[in-house]
Amino acid sequence: MTHMTINATEITGSRPPLPSAMTPLEVEAVDLFVGLAQVVGLPKSIGQIYGLLYISHLPLSLDDIVERLDISKGSASQGLKFLRSTGAVRLCDDHDSRCDRYEAEVGLRALATGFLKEQIEPHLESGEDRLARLRRLASTAPAAGRAHVAQRVKQLENWHRRAAGMLPLLIRFLGK
Amino acid sequence: MTHMTINATEITGSRPPLPSAMTPLEVEAVDLFVGLAQVVGLPKSIGQIYGLLYISHLPLSLDDIVERLDISKGSASQGLKFLRSTGAVRLCDDHDSRCDRYEAEVGLRALATGFLKEQIEPHLESGEDRLARLRRLASTAPAAGRAHVAQRVKQLENWHRRAAGMLPLLIRFLGK
DNA sequence: GTGGTTGTTCAAAAATTATTGAACAATTCT
DNA sequence: AGAATTGTTCAATAATTTTTGAACAACCAC
Known part of the structure; x- marks a missing residue:
C-alpha cells in the first residue's frame, strides 16, 4: 500500500506544513496580548512573546519562540530581556537542558507592580525635579499673572502627590 | 530726540524679538506636559498644546497656539480636536471675538475620566469579544493541555473583571 | 583545538506615527 | 459682491520606533 501514501506535499511540491505553526488558540491568545501591549505602549513583539508564554503549558526556549x-532572534532576545526585567517572565531553572527556557509570570499583582515600577515610577521621580524648577520660575513670573501661575503650580504639585499615592493603592487593589 | 530711538533691531538688521516667544515658565510647563503625554502615549504636540493652555492665564486662540x-496650523487644529473630544480643553464662549479661544480643563477627575473613557474603555469592550473567542477555542484544544488552557482563560476573565472594576475606583480616588 | 549550540548587541532597514502645508469650506467684514 | 480671517482635512513628508539580521562572545562536546 505504499503507493497510496501520496499527499499534497508530493503533489504540489510545497514543503510540509510547518511543524512550528501556532494553533488557532495560540494565535488568539497572542493577538489578545498584542492588543494589550499596544494599550500600554509596548511593542507588538513583546505582547506576542508574553502571550505565547502565557498560553503555553510548557516553558519555551528562545528558539521555540522565534x-x-x-x-x-534579535527581537525575541530583546523582548525577553524586557519581560524579564519587569518580572513578567521567569527563567525557569530547568536543570538538564542546555538552553534557557521561560515561563510567564501570571500573578496580576506581580505583573502590575513590575510594570508600574519600571514604566511609571521613573517619570514620577523626574516629575519632582520638573516641579521644583517650575515653582522657581513661577516666583519670577511677571506680576500680571503671578497669582494664577502660583495656583497652577500648586495644583500640579497636588496632582503629583495624588499620582504618587495612587500607585500603592492600585497595587493593593490588584490583590494577592 | 527722535534720533535717540536707535535699538538693536536697527543696528543688527534682525527682526525685533518675536512677540510670540514663550517665556521660560511657559517652556517649562510645556515640557512637563510633553513628558506626561509621552507617558500616556499621546503625541508631543498634544502635550505642548495642553501645557501651554494650562499655564496661560488667558484663553488662547488657535493662532496664538501656532x-x-x-x-x-494642522497640528494645532488636530491637537485641539483631540483635547476637546477628551474634555481636556474647553472652547470658552468668549462672545465678541471672531475666533475661538480655548482654555484648559484643570479638574483632575474630569481629565482622567475623559482619558479613561476615550482611551481605555474601548479596549475593555473589544476585550470581551476576544475573551469569548478564546474561551470557545479553549474548549476545542487538544486534551493534553486542556485543563491548563481552561485555567488560563478563566484567569484572563478574572483580570478583565478587575480591570473593568478598577476604572470607577480610579475615578473615585481622583476625588471631587 | 574545531565545530556546534545559545544568546546578545547593534547598525541598518522597515514599519509606524506625527507633522506639515497647501487646498478647501465657512464666516465675517466692507 | 469680493477680500480677509478662521479653522479643517488630508496627502506627502519627516521623525520616531521597531524589527531584522549579521557579527560577535560564551559555553559545551567532541
Whole structure:
C-alpha cells in the first residue's frame, strides 16, 4: 500500500506544513496580548512573546519562540530581556537542558507592580525635579499673572502627590 | 530726540524679538506636559498644546497656539480636536471675538475620566469579544493541555473583571 | 583545538506615527 | 459682491520606533 501514501506535499511540491505553526488558540491568545501591549505602549513583539508564554503549558526556549512567532532572534532576545526585567517572565531553572527556557509570570499583582515600577515610577521621580524648577520660575513670573501661575503650580504639585499615592493603592487593589 | 530711538533691531538688521516667544515658565510647563503625554502615549504636540493652555492665564486662540509653540496650523487644529473630544480643553464662549479661544480643563477627575473613557474603555469592550473567542477555542484544544488552557482563560476573565472594576475606583480616588 | 549550540548587541532597514502645508469650506467684514 | 480671517482635512513628508539580521562572545562536546 505504499503507493497510496501520496499527499499534497508530493503533489504540489510545497514543503510540509510547518511543524512550528501556532494553533488557532495560540494565535488568539497572542493577538489578545498584542492588543494589550499596544494599550500600554509596548511593542507588538513583546505582547506576542508574553502571550505565547502565557498560553503555553510548557516553558519555551528562545528558539521555540522565534519559530512559533516567526520573529527574529534579535527581537525575541530583546523582548525577553524586557519581560524579564519587569518580572513578567521567569527563567525557569530547568536543570538538564542546555538552553534557557521561560515561563510567564501570571500573578496580576506581580505583573502590575513590575510594570508600574519600571514604566511609571521613573517619570514620577523626574516629575519632582520638573516641579521644583517650575515653582522657581513661577516666583519670577511677571506680576500680571503671578497669582494664577502660583495656583497652577500648586495644583500640579497636588496632582503629583495624588499620582504618587495612587500607585500603592492600585497595587493593593490588584490583590494577592 | 527722535534720533535717540536707535535699538538693536536697527543696528543688527534682525527682526525685533518675536512677540510670540514663550517665556521660560511657559517652556517649562510645556515640557512637563510633553513628558506626561509621552507617558500616556499621546503625541508631543498634544502635550505642548495642553501645557501651554494650562499655564496661560488667558484663553488662547488657535493662532496664538501656532505662534507660541511654533507648530503647524494642522497640528494645532488636530491637537485641539483631540483635547476637546477628551474634555481636556474647553472652547470658552468668549462672545465678541471672531475666533475661538480655548482654555484648559484643570479638574483632575474630569481629565482622567475623559482619558479613561476615550482611551481605555474601548479596549475593555473589544476585550470581551476576544475573551469569548478564546474561551470557545479553549474548549476545542487538544486534551493534553486542556485543563491548563481552561485555567488560563478563566484567569484572563478574572483580570478583565478587575480591570473593568478598577476604572470607577480610579475615578473615585481622583476625588471631587 | 574545531565545530556546534545559545544568546546578545547593534547598525541598518522597515514599519509606524506625527507633522506639515497647501487646498478647501465657512464666516465675517466692507 | 469680493477680500480677509478662521479653522479643517488630508496627502506627502519627516521623525520616531521597531524589527531584522549579521557579527560577535560564551559555553559545551567532541
